[in-house]
Amino acid sequence: MRRDSIFYKLFQQSPNLLFELLTNPPINAGEYKFDSVAVKEPKFEIDGVFLPPENQIPGVVYFCEVQFQKDEQLYERVFAESFLYFYRNRQRFADWQAVMIYPTRSIEQNEIYPYRVLLNSNQVHRVYLDELGDIRQLPMWVALMVLTTVEEEQAPQEARYLIERASVEEPENVNCTIIELVMTIMVYKFENLSRKEVESMLGITLKETRVYREIKEEGERSLILRQLSRRLGEIPQPMLERIETLSLEQLENLGEALLDFTSLADLQSWLETIVEITPES
Structure with missing residues (x-):
């Protein structure tokens, strides 16, 4: 089950969802935006970052990791990436927080002793979805997260x-x-x-009505273009025009593929592949 893309869409639709999981959310939680960021030298891709409003500097950056498979070096990676990003952007942020989301405690890595200070601090929050309570009593967007874990x-x-x-x-x-x-x-x-x-x-x-599809396609296209711009920079006009012609299914496939893009060449190659496999009308 490709939960990464599901949680990515959840956070894109409702960035405030992350803060519904925390006991003490920031007072400006509704103004945060969800993003993915790149850290160069060495190259890291952090897919789950919640950035404070740009007009409120310095702010608090929230790092989020959704982990549904056991990874015995998860904390090594998450803290290394987070600290490096915080270091590179120190002038923008006054503090950082990390939120780790697991389906259950058994998925958490076993060796946590080297990180005991961080894990027991008020900067790192571990959320276990199966301990949040009755799915029917949870806020709607939190309930959607929990639905991924239901038998x-x-x-x-x-x-x-x-x-x-x-x-x-x-x-x-x-x-x-x-x-x-x-x-x-x-x-x-x-x-x-x-x-x-x-x-x-x-x-x-x-209901695949014109209105439904227009709402769905426009929302998906807007989301994809924002993700591409943040990951690859300015998108050339010919590529933008090609993306405008993609069907809803193709947009959803692009949303999956772009998580692995590192350059405009990757996007160009993907678009060329779509042209090759699209049947002639």
């Missing part, structure tokens, strides 16, 4: 509940986003089922 036997029931709840609590455009995220989570969770089979299991059929 397959229980997942369809909880997914249907979240869809019904979203239709009551959220405006139409947000409701569409939540339904799509629920669908994405369930498709990844039940990899042996097709999207239509998952829709049938949940008792829904997404």
